[in-house]
Amino acid sequence: MKPDFSKLDGLIPAIVQDFKTNEILMLGFMNEEAWDKTLDTKKATFYSRTRNKIWMKGEESGNIQEVKDILIDCDNDTVLLKVNQIGGAACHTGYRSCFYRAVSDKDLAELKVVGEKIFNPEEKYGSGKK
Amino acid sequence: MKPDFSKLDGLIPAIVQDFKTNEILMLGFMNEEAWDKTLDTKKATFYSRTRNKIWMKGEESGNIQEVKDILIDCDNDTVLLKVNQIGGAACHTGYRSCFYRAVSDKDLAELKVVGEKIFNPEEKYGSGKK
Numbered sequence: 655m656k657p658d659f660s661k662l663d664g665l666i667p668a669i670v671q672d673f674k675t676n677e678i679l680m681l682g683f684m685n686e687e688a689w690d691k692t693l694d695t696k697k698a699t700f701y702s703r704t705r706n707k708i709w710m711k712g713e714e715s716g717n718i719q720e721v722k723d724i725l726i727d728c729d730n731d732t733v734l735l736k737v738n739q740i741g742g743a744a745c746h747t748g749y750r751s752c753f754y755r756a757v758s759d760k761d762l763a764e765l766k767v768v769g770e771k772i773f774n775p776e777e778k779y780g781s782g783k784k
Numbered sequence: 785m786k787p788d789f790s791k792l793d794g795l796i797p798a799i800v801q802d803f804k805t806n807e808i809l810m811l812g813f814m815n816e817e818a819w820d821k822t823l824d825t826k827k828a829t830f831y832s833r834t835r836n837k838i839w840m841k842g843e844e845s846g847n848i849q850e851v852k853d854i855l856i857d858c859d860n861d862t863v864l865l866k867v868n869q870i871g872g873a874a875c876h877t878g879y880r881s882c883f884y885r886a887v888s889d890k891d892l893a894e895l896k897v898v899g900e901k902i903f904n905p906e907e908k909y910g911s912g913k914k
Contacts, residue, residue, distance in 0.1 A: 655892045661833060667797045667811060676806035681797060681862045693890040703791060725883035726892065728875050732811045734883045745858050753855035753864045760823040762785045762856065 658731040659686055666731055670698060670711075670744065673722040673736035679744035680752040682711070684733070696721045698735055715778055717741035743772035746779070788861040789816055796861055800828060800841075800874065803852040803866035809874035810882040812841070814863070826851045828865055845908055847871035873902035876909070 657666050665683040672679055682700035684692065688708050691699040698711045698719035712718030719737035726733050745752040754769025787796050795813040802809055812830035814822065818838050821829040828841045828849035842848030849867035856863050875882040884899025 656890070657892070662792070669799055669808060669811060671808060678799060678801060678808070678864055681799060681857065690890050693887075724887040725898070726885055726887050726895070727811065727882040728877050728879070728884070729882075730892070732882075733887070734808055747858050749858070752857040752859075752862075754858070755856055757823075757854040757856050757863070760786070760820050762787070762860070765856070768855070 655730075656686060657689060657726060657733060658729065661731050665701060665703075666733060668692075668698070668700065669732070669734045670719060671734060671736050672739055674738075677751055678753055679719075679737070679739055679750070680711075689733075692721060692735070693724075698737055711744070712740060715741065715746070717743060719744070741773070745769075746775060747771075748773045748775045748778070785860075786816060787819060787856060787863060788859065791861050795831060795833075796863060798822075798828070798830065799862070799864045800849060801864060801866050802869055804868075807881055808883055809849075809867070809869055809880070810841075819863075822851060822865070823854075828867055841874070842870060845871065845876070847873060849874070871903070875899075876905060877901075878903045878905045878908070 664685050668682050668684050670679045685701040688699045688701045702709050718740045721735050721737055723736040743750045748771050749769040750772050751769050755765040756768045758764050794815050798812050798814050800809045815831040818829045818831045832839050848870045851865050853866040873880045878901050879899040880902050881899050885895040886898045888894050
């Protein structure tokens with residue numbers, strides 16, 4: 655048996671949570687190859703929908719995610735990774751979490767930054783990356 | 785502006801987290817109607833991919849989710865709801881969280897129940913519901 659990859663064209667959502675603080679760091683998608691690789695290496699690995707390829711989180715930035723625990727939901731179609739976030743930040747923008755903005759209205763007119771910025775993305779990736 | 789519903793056929797994943805304990809309770813999907821309804825009512829509302837319709841979490845069980853905060857990720861394509869879980873359990877199986885089983889291998893051969901069971905689903909929904 656495997657997680658149920660059938661509902662989302664071969665993908666499952668993978669929630670990434672800090673194993674110490676329980677803060678949500680990001681959400682990625684996995685195909686079966688990314689799932690197997692994550693289990694084999696204990697480093698969070700995803701499938702990029704925009705680049706159409708497997709990527710290990712932190713392969714460029716160094717901010718890898720060491721997988722401490724994996725939980726699966728009641729329908730076997732979503733997983734939750736509890737990780738040790740190397741470098742202290744998951745988001746390519748430099749924030750600790752990708753969820754660094756609070757929403758107060760349905761049209762996203764007033765997004766309020768509530769997260770903590772850990773690094774400067776231009777220094778980390780060079781100016782070529784947004 | 786709205787969340788980006790284009791990447792997943794009109795849907796976005798919505799992570800649901802307990803606003804006090806930071807425990808992950810479940811993951812649902814929202815279409816634009818479910819998103820608007822969640823913001824209007826402050827009660828977590830999703831789109832069911834299996835039933836092809838909008839549903840408010842708890843409409844049958846009474847275990848509604850009062851939305852305290854909403855965060856959106858860096859790509860505007862995933863949201864995180866911080867909620868007060870009425871009834872103390874989110875999962876239809878009676879567990880507090882849908883993520884009540886730990887995975888130790890990629891084929892899910894040895895799932896270990898680690899979550900807390902709060903109610904008996906047969907008493908809550910009657911024997912007609914799994």
